[in-house]
Amino acid sequence: MFSTIVLQADAGSLMSILPFVAMIGVLYFFMIRPQMNRQKKEKTFQAEIKKGTKIITTSGIHGKIIEIHDADNTLTVETGAGRMKFERSSISMELSKKLAPVAVPAKK
Incomplete structure (x- = not known):
């Protein structure tokens, strides 16, 4: 039991x-x-990421990379207002990938 x-x-x-x-x-x-x-x-x-790439940061700033500093892991980005220095981790996406059109299959 x-x-x-x-x-x-x-x-x-x-x-x-x-x-x-x-x-x-x-x-x-x-x-x-x-x-x-x-x-x-x-x-x-x-x-x-390469020099000359157009990017968007995580805070929404659009710009173009003009310098890459591998020693301290930063980038210098040229924006409409001037130049800004960002951490590499603050880059959200490449602008050209965001603007790339979606491929639509052609009708036959």
């Missing part, structure tokens, strides 16, 4: 933990993993 009580308690506790494990799995695949992929793409973009 005692062994049946112990076996019933184990099965119940396992079934009560299962939804939490499932929620953690869903959270990982729908929230954490896509964020990690986005961060990886952003890091490669920031590493491949």
